[in-house]
Amino acid sequence: MSSLYLAVLIAFFASTVTRVFGRKWSMFDGGLTFLVSATLNNMAVNLLMLILDRTLHDIGVGFANQSLPLYLPY
Numbered sequence: 001m002s003s004l005y006l007a008v009l010i011a012f013f014a015s016t017v018t019r020v021f022g023r024k025w026s027m028f029d030g031g032l033t034f035l036v037s038a039t040l041n042n043m044a045v046n047l048l049m050l051i052l053d054r055t056l057h058d059i060g061v062g063f064a065n066q067s068l069p070l071y072l073p074y
Contacts (some may be wrong), residue, residue: 014066023067030063
């Protein structure tokens with residue numbers, strides 16, 4: 001199973017988090033998850049840690065993407 005599919009299953013609830021807590025906390029959660037994944041990537045010593053890193057990275061991007069379309073110019 002691809003780590004992207006696993007991240008999509010978890011980040012599926014990003015819209016609910018954004019609706020309940022607001023865009024500010026959703027963007028904060030996305031940025032924090034992205035920073036944790038970058039730290040985990042630097043400390044990775046085996047394949048499982050890299051898969052967890054990629055999953056956290058995709059979740060962080062998903063949460064940030066849920067919040068940012070309002071601020072992007074079209």
